[in-house]
Amino acid sequence: MSGKTDKGAKKEKKDRTPMPEQEPAERINNFKEVALGYTEEDALREASRCLQCKNPKCIKGCPVEINIKEFIRLISGKKFGEALAVIRERNSLPAICGRVCPQEDQCEKECILGLKDRPVAIGRLERYVADRELKRLADIGKECVYLDGNYKCSGEKVAIIGSGPAGLTCASELAKMGYQVTLFEALHKPGGVLVYGIPEFRLPKDIVRKEIEYLKSMDVDLRVNMVMGKILTIRELFDQGYKAVFIATGAGLPHFMNIPGENLNGVYSANEYLTRSNLMKAYEFPKSDTPIVKGKRVAVIGGGNVAMDSARTARRLGAEHVYLIYRRSEKEMPARNEEIEHARQEGIEFMLLTNPARISGKDGWVNSIRLQKMELREPDSSGRRRPVPVEGSGFDLDVDVVIVAVGQGPNPLLTATIKELGLDGRGLIKADPETGKTTVRGVFAGGDIVTGAATVILAMGAGRKAARAIDEFIKTGKW
């Protein structure tokens, strides 16, 4: 489907430029990135599809309002460096967002071309300019755009808790303003969900590492192995002279279904399964020391991106059958279309309108899962149609690994140590959506710990807004 490329014809209709990808049969045997990225030719061709609307709606669809029209115009003029600069004004992690943003629900959803045809592939273009710069730097022996080695921040001290998308963005914005930023991370590696959650084949960890190197070059003091609330309290941070604290601890608490058999050996939370594989590199066991149970018949419960990541990881770890079990229909699946499509291409077997009732085992190990068919009734509070079990539809499926990917909640480890901090019924921090201000003076919060599990770009947007609000708070002292 590469489309016709008749020269001469002005603005003739061009199909959306496809993304070069690793073939499914090949990629299920490795953890390398699936989407290979546009070539220059692809990027120019795709950029030429942009209508350069007078009133560009795409920009409003972007949570951080990148000047999309302008960066695409610059790509068309082969001014790739300038295009990247335009993106960076608003988004400090373009190589990451170009890969994992749900563009189809944001900028690309608003694209006028999308009315009759498919929208401009904005995300792929964003990725292209970011990757091109990383490649250019690598060619001259650099990892990232290090700021001048003498870059020194001398402003007031700000503490950021959590080094995922919200924390990283807030840190970079504040460092740019000259604040002395300390970024605390509980795990041994920074990056949060970008590192422990999203698999290598969707977001290479080297890209995350480079973005973090960039941050370090901005004099951000990164401290890993710091479980805040345990090793230091928020009160103590203020005592140490920090003027503001930004909490961005994410949604790291796995939900289970509370059905019988969930504690059998071979049953994982998606968080554990992905952490073992991504953060601990269990797919390289025994080269890496962390093991993982490699099932032959794996059931993944859930229909979001985390479920797709788990299913595709199981496939790469050698599963012959991976069943994706989701209680609603494909239309209601929260996962991105691209992920669903990739999962299907990789032979993931979808069992829709199906829900687990119990997990059974032998000698402590899971060996089967009891499923029942569901049907959709009237919409529930989430606006999605409510699934109810079809009577007498139960059946058993033989499996040796079950991965539960039915959502994550906020981790109470830190929030429990500061009683004045207002939380909602789910344990999420109550914070002003525009500023991130919480119920405690000087304490801001943003990302999944405020919204519940959402997207990378929304968390980044919250980090940016909080950085501005923190700047204002420190300058004016007004709360």
Add this chain to the structure above:
Amino acid sequence: MYKIVKKKELTPDIIQYLVEAPLIAKKAKAGQFVVIRVNENGERVPLTISSYQHDKGIISLVAMRVGKSTALLSELEEGDSILDVVGPLGNPSEIENFGRVICVGGGVGVAVVLPIAVELKKAGNYVISIMGAKTEKVLILEKEMKEASDELYICTDDGSRGYHGFVSGFLEEYLSRHLANRENKKHGIDRVVAIGPALMMAAVARVTEQYRIKTIVSLNSIMVDGTGMCGACRVEVGGKTKFVCVDGPEFDAHEVNFDLLVSRQKIYCDQESACYDLYKKDCKCKK
């Protein structure tokens, strides 16, 4: 990087490491643990903090060589560093003046029960300690346990020292003797803290249940992050799923499903022994 300032072989396989970790030492309380990672490819291993010197910034960790990770750790010498040490994690032990408390430690579990015995004694309890090991040669921290206790009893599986048998057997005899004595009615046993292999803790729980003595155990399940993020360490307590890392590590022994704990501890047995064998073979080649 966390420097090992002192390393001491308590037995050929059980090693004590004094590690520089000032922030952790300042906050650590009895019953809490750390997660360590020896090197870049290392797994995350939970180890209980066996003692801590707040002023010197040092924590003591005791680990038995059982697999590749603990073997790698044991290769480190004084002056070397552990790549990652995270903590203090988990909830501290409940320490107050309960009255008469029995502290039971089995094998390397003695190192874990020691700081709890120390704190219980400080809080004014009459501390009776029972420590056990396979044989006399592998008894650890006896002097320290003696200092922390009003009475100390030793058990060995082979009878080479003290009571011949398991700590649970001794405990049963002790309780029946002690509580049969009418004089002791007003000096009942107010609490038992038992730490060691899962089967030992289960056996102790069965004994104390008959006497309805509140019993606390510290569970040693498999963990990854140690902060409540993954659920690898989940156990069943009172019929409900709990995470050892954030809800524990200490629980009411009479509510713990020990069968499940034992079963879940074995998840990676095969893989881990294969990994260890590979490592040992590799070690020999180098030598």
